[in-house]
Amino acid sequence: MAEALKHLGVSHVFFMDAILRPTLVEMEELGIARIMAHAEKSAAYMADGYARVTGRVGVCMCQSVGAANLAAGLQDARLHRAPVVALTGKKEAMLQYRNAYQEVPHAPLFAPVTKASMAVDEPAALPHLLAQAFRTAGDSSPGPVHLDLDGLGGERIEQGDLTGAPVPDPALGALPRHRPHAGDAVITAAAERIRSAKRPVFVVGAGALQVGAQAALRKLAEACDIPVATSLGGRGILPTDHPLHIGTVGSYSAPPANRLVSEADLVIFVGCHAGDQPTHAYTVPAPGTPIVQIDLDGQEIGRNYPDTLPVWGCPAQALADLHDQLGSSLAPRQDWASHAGGVVAAWREEMRPHTxxxxxxxxxxxxxxxxxxxxxxxxxxxxxxxxxxxxxxxxxxxxxxxxxxxxxxxxxxxxxxxxxxxxxxxxxxxxxxxxxxxxxxxxxxxxxxxxxxxxxxxxxxxxxxxxxxxxxxxxxxxxxxxxxxxxxxxxxxxxxxxxxxxxxxxxxxxxxxxxxxxxxxxxxxxxxxxxxxxxxxxxxxxxxxxxx
CATH class of the missing domain: 3.40.50.970 (Thiamin diphosphate (ThDP)-binding fold, Pyr/PP domains)
Structure with missing residues (x-):
């Protein structure tokens, strides 16, 4: 286990005692820092923060009785799309369903907050399932994955013998570098929608940041004079003092962003799930507004807005391809961009006495x-x-x-x-x-x-x-x-x-x-x-x- 995590590039694990103690001992020799927290939720939150800032899979762990607390701590990682692998112990099969001390079924606890919850019931399954957990955590729309290890502290898996176990692919330890590309036909269709719009606006989410779309977004927005709003998770994709940045949109927003997104005749969602929070309960933009939605997760495209042109693929690549088609072919939209900038500037001036x-x-x-x-x-x-x-x-x-x-x-x-x-x-x-x-x-x-x-x-x-x-x-x-x-x-x-x-x-x-x-x-x-x-x-x- 320790060698596999080292191979996957894990530099820190966050845990509550007592879990995988022999493995933790091995980790010290391999240079993996073992950060013991004071609560299972804290350990999960630490792994979440680690994953978000590094783009690598975060690891958190606890023993069987702490599993419910650890599951609760994965909610935020699930909502934000952060790649985390959570390891718990569980009492052995002969003690399941027999009122064993401190034992409840773990799978139902983790089902709502993970992409997958998998039982590791024998040592031979560990190499395959550990690799699969990391693969699932980072793939497509990232999120937490749970491995339930046999033994109160995972000891029945630790005590097993493996001969010639394959080491996992190191690439699985981070978000994928190679992602599906949107096809030429949908890029052309999206470009046509943008070309015909007079007041387009971007609404950008965490999915764009995860694929490093900052430069591609800025290049396209500046070339086409398209204002940029963000969800909370997308904040930072563009410097907030940029002339095209109009702020965070939705329920946690200042007035300008919602107003300007509502004025738009085309909204381009980029790596944003368009749930009730960034759309202010699906009112910003209004239902019926034409939408282009760019996302790696095809299940999210068009989920909440009917008139959606789907662009399934890597947001960074899709934005770059759109720039290639649109960069020099659009009529200037300086009036729309200037209007947006004026609305934001006026609000900033209103806030000055308070700031x-x-x-x-x-x-x-x-x-x-x-x-x-x-x-x-x-x-x-x-x-x-x-x-x-x-x-x-x-x-x-x-x-x-x-x-x-x-x-x-x-x-x-x-x-x-x-x-x-x-x-x-x-x-x-x-x-x-x-x-x-x-x-x-x-x-x-x-x-x-x-x-x-x-x-x-x-x-x-x-x-x-x-x-x-x-x-x-x-x-x-x-x-x-x-x-x-x-x-x-x-x-x-x-x-x-x-x-x-x-x-x-x-x-x-x-x-x-x-x-x-x-x-x-x-x-x-x-x-x-x-x-x-x-x-x-x-x-x-x-x-x-x-x-x-």
């Missing part, structure tokens, strides 16, 4: 602006879900092509462990985690893991002592009724800087906005584990999405 505010408690808009200014050109920003996702997707700029944005697909508390996994996967890049205090409570015990491994993530806590996203919704439900709405979504206050120091991580509490810039600059440049506990105002509302 430059000196108010205390600190406004989150000012915090996001200071983080954007401090991020190096090759930084990785890891954001949690809820308001953390909305604030960072709308107000926090990523102006450099070398910057990466990773966000929780919905699992509150994901960001901090995922940032640790991303940092060990990209040790030469500065990683900054943006988390609300409500999210950070989930896995703050991983501060000990960060200190133990000296992982130089800078964690920024938006500390407003509550779930800010729901404050006014709860009060609205109360109306004039007497009672205490704060019991539903307020907590704290908590000094996370003091907690970090108790764990051995440098903790800095910030209450004055003037202190943000120097603290961020020093923390990022220091390349040490640091937590910045920023006391913010819970009352400012994140940008609301425009809706038709």
């Amino acid at each position: 430059t505010s000196d108010a205390t408690p600190i406004r989150v808009e000012r915090l996001c602006t200071e983080i954007a200014s401090a991020l190096p050109e090759n930084a990785v920003l890891v954001a949690d879900t809820g308001y953390s996702g909305i604030w960072t997707a709308t107000v926090l700029d990523l102006p450099h092509a070398g910057q990466t944005y990773l966000r929780a697909a919905g699992s509150l508390g994901w960001a901090f462990p995922a940032a640790l996994g991303a940092q060990v996967g990209a040790p030469d890049r500065p990683v900054v985690c943006f988390s609300g205090d409500g999210a950070f409570y989930y896995h703050l015990s991983e501060l000990e893991t960060q200190r133990r491994w000296n992982i130089p993530v800078v964690t920024v806590i938006n500390n407003n002592s509550g779930f800010g996203q729901g404050v006014y919704k709860v009060r609205g439900h109360y109306g004039d009724r007497p009672g205490n709405p704060d019991e539903i979504n307020r907590f704290g206050p908590t000094d996370f800087a003091a907690i970090a120091r108790d764990f051995g991580v440098k903790g800095i509490r910030i209450e004055d906005p003037a202190d943000l810039a120097p603290a961020l600059e020093r923390a990022i440049a220091g390349r040490k584990p640091v937590l910045l506990d920023v006391v913010t105002d819970i009352h400012p509302r994140a940008p609301e999405p425009w809706q038709p």
Whole structure:
């Protein structure tokens, strides 16, 4: 097992004891780092962050009784299309279906959150199924795969003897380099749709980033004057200060993107599933809008919009081929592009009083602006879900092509462990985690893991002592009724800087906005584990999405 993982290019495994202990011993000799977490979900999130930033398969592991927790941690990887292989132990066959201590069926737990869940019941099956797990995790639309190993900690597989077992193909350890190409006929048909459109717009998702389509998208967008919106997962495909970048679209968006996508007479989805989140419950674009959808996963093309021209194949190749057909044959669309740029510029000007505010408690808009200014050109920003996702997707700029944005697909508390996994996967890049205090409570015990491994993530806590996203919704439900709405979504206050120091991580509490810039600059440049506990105002509302 250890030799196979080494052959597949696995540099780190993330686990909860007790699983595959002899294998873990072998890994040390082979140079594979063994990152023990404090919760199975944390281990899964670390493997997820590692996979997203490296483009390689992340590995997480736990024993039988932790399988349910590990499965829960794979939800985000499944939603985002991250390649992860999860290994669990299971009690041997003679103990199954007999009320064995701490044992429940694992396959039903993993079915909703994996592409496949496979039982490894004998050692002879291990080489084949391990290779197949990695192949499945990275192929087509990537995602998690589960291997259930015989033995509480997988020991019945470890104790087996194999003679002449084949080593897996090293290429299976990463996302495929060679992908199916869209045919000439569909490229020509898509080019014709784009050629006849007066107000086309791109909506780009994580699938485009996974295939490295950044350069191809930018080249085509600039040649054809086509504005670019992104899903949360696609953010960063184009620098956010680019004249054609119109922002994140859907439910977690600022007003300009939804408005402009609604004005479009053709929407080109690229590596985007077009689910309810990036389409604001299938209203942006409106049903009936002509669509071109480019995706490696043919099952997703046309799933949610009827008038869809399918382009099944590698998004990077398809965009390059479209440029070859369209680059010099289109009438200028400067008016449409200028209109889009004007809408975005006007909204940015509206936000300026908030992004430059000196108010205390600190406004989150000012915090996001200071983080954007401090991020190096090759930084990785890891954001949690809820308001953390909305604030960072709308107000926090990523102006450099070398910057990466990773966000929780919905699992509150994901960001901090995922940032640790991303940092060990990209040790030469500065990683900054943006988390609300409500999210950070989930896995703050991983501060000990960060200190133990000296992982130089800078964690920024938006500390407003509550779930800010729901404050006014709860009060609205109360109306004039007497009672205490704060019991539903307020907590704290908590000094996370003091907690970090108790764990051995440098903790800095910030209450004055003037202190943000120097603290961020020093923390990022220091390349040490640091937590910045920023006391913010819970009352400012994140940008609301425009809706038709």
